[in-house]
Amino acid sequence: MASPPEMTEMYDNALLGILQHVGNIQDFLRVYFGFLYRKTDFYRLLSSPNDRMGFPPGVAEKMVHKTFKVFEKLAQHDRERQLSELQKREEGRRVPPAAQELEVVAEPQHESEEPSVEAALKDSSSLKVEEVLAAATSRPEPDSGNRSGPVSVPVLQEDQAAAACGTSEEQGQEKFQSNPDSYNGAQRENYSWSQDYTDLEVRVLVPKTIIKGRQVSVQLQPSSIKVFVRDGADEKTLMEGEFTHKINTENSVWSLEPGHCVVLSLNKASEVWWNALLKGEKEIDINQINRERSMETVDEEEHSVLDRLTFDYHQKMQGKAQSHEMKVHEMLKKGWDAEGSPFKGQQFDPSMFDIPPGAVQF
Numbered sequence: 001m002a003s004p005p006e007m008t009e010m011y012d013n014a015l016l017g018i019l020q021h022v023g024n025i026q027d028f029l030r031v032y033f034g035f036l037y038r039k040t041d042f043y044r045l046l047s048s049p050n051d052r053m054g055f056p057p058g059v060a061e062k063m064v065h066k067t068f069k070v071f072e073k074l075a076q077h078d079r080e081r082q083l084s085e086l087q088k089r090e091e092g093r094r095v096p097p098a099a100q101e102l103e104v105v106a107e108p109q110h111e112s113e114e115p116s117v118e119a120a121l122k123d124s125s126s127l128k129v130e131e132v133l134a135a136a137t138s139r140p141e142p143d144s145g146n147r148s149g150p151v152s153v154p155v156l157q158e159d160q161a162a163a164a165c166g167t168s169e170e171q172g173q174e175k176f177q178s179n180p181d182s183y184n185g186a187q188r189e190n191y192s193w194s195q196d197y198t199d200l201e202v203r204v205l206v207p208k209t210i211i212k213g214r215q216v217s218v219q220l221q222p223s224s225i226k227v228f229v230r231d232g233a234d235e236k237t238l239m240e241g242e243f244t245h246k247i248n249t250e251n252s253v254w255s256l257e258p259g260h261c262v263v264l265s266l267n268k269a270s271e272v273w274w275n276a277l278l279k280g281e282k283e284i285d286i287n288q289i290n291r292e293r294s295m296e297t298v299d300e301e302e303h304s305v306l307d308r309l310t311f312d313y314h315q316k317m318q319g320k321a322q323s324h325e326m327k328v329h330e331m332l333k334k335g336w337d338a339e340g341s342p343f344k345g346q347q348f349d350p351s352m353f354d355i356p357p358g359a360v361q362f
Contacts, residue, residue, distance in 0.1 A: 014313040021306035023197075024292035031310055039314065173288040184289040185277070191239055193277045195268075197291075200247075202264040202277065204239050207231060211258035218254045218262065222246045222269065225278075227262055238262075241278035245270065 019028050036042035044054030055063075176182040181203055185193040191204040210216065210229050219226040223246055227239040251267035268274075273291055275283040312322040321329060329348075337344050 011313075014309065014316075017309045018306060018313070021309070031306070035310060035314060173284060176284070177289065184273075184291075186282070186284050188277075188281065195274055197271055197273075198268055200264075200266040200268065200274065200277070202266065204262045204264070206238065206256070206259070206261055207236075208259040210256070213256050216256055216262055218264065220247070220249050220252055220254075220264075220266075222249055225264075227264075241280065244274055244276045244279055244281075245272060 018031060019025075022028050022031060041053040042055070042060055046054045046056050176186050177184070179187065179192070181187070181192040181194060181201075183194045185195050185200070191202060193200060193202045195201070204227050206216070206229055209231050215230050217228050217230070222243075224242045225239065226237065228235060228237040246269035248267040248269050252265060254262055254264040256262055273286045273289070275286050308323050312324075315322045333348050335341060336346075336348050
């Protein structure tokens with residue numbers, strides 16, 4: 001049984017092209033509903049029995065809400081399934097307390113021998129696993145004929161430690177995201193940094209006595225930075241290192257917030273998301289930051305491409321000519337009825353031509 005159109009990937013390339021050009025979900029939805037407004041009767045109301053186009057009041061809105069609820073329910077099922085799978089994996093890795101798993105069966109010991117593991121457990125309910133192991137390994141090895149059972153001591157799983165570390169990193173990035181000074185970046189010992197698709201902002205803390213710009217010196221290079229201050233006869237370096245990516249020094253500036261910090265506005269040389277400001281610094285997980293592009297970063301040329309892609313997509317869905325085909329058809333029509341044309345007097349038939357998208361340059 002074939003999947004419904006909305007659950008297949010047949011439209012993904014067109015939709016991804018639109019989304020990549022607008023840069024975020026909000027503007028993607030605006031493009032979508034803008035098309036419905038401009039090219040369909042979606043927003044037209046039936047005001048009389050004679051109207052053939054449009055919807056009764058409230059029907060279009062209910063259609064949108066109903067569609068949203070369908071996929072909201074699917075997303076809820078996905079979350080429940082993932083949670084169930086996670087719980088099953090955790091149960092499989094869960095390690096019971098050591099005292100419950102410890103099994104020691106041994107022959108009675110002479111009084112001169114060291115205390116048994118059982119006695120150690122009775123004497124101290126808070127005995128650590130390491131101490132139990134030490135007690136077990138320090139006992140004389142009995143003859144193979146006298147052994148009546150194994151010693152089993154559970155150990156911590158490495159993946160549990162890794163999971164705990166990953167959770168800690170996620171929580172750390174969430175904390176950074178909640179602070180405008182470290183949004184999409186991080187907070188470090190004496191500075192913080194944030195970023196968007198094209199720029200970075202760095203705030204370097206300064207002593208309260210630094211209140212004049214002449215007390216600050218900033219050395220900016222495409223690949224490095226050094227910030228130091230002068231307080232009387234003393235000179236102190238506040239920040240120094242190599243950038244993880246290059247910047248445009250011509251478009252980068254700095255200013256002083258007296259007694260608080262030096263603010264540096266840095267322009268990226270290439271439009272990439274940075275996972276660290278300086279080399280050697282602890283990296284952030286860029287999968288946990290907001291990587292949506294602002295519409296301010298989309299130029300007129302990209303807007304025109306977006307409009308054409310949107311138009312072509314909907315034309316294709318309706319079985320109509322796309323922009324590249326329409327452009328060629330206009331040129332062909334000029335010669336269709338020209339003198340000497342074998343088609344003169346006949347109606348222009350665009351179906352006679354198969355025009356690939358690459359045949360036209362926009």
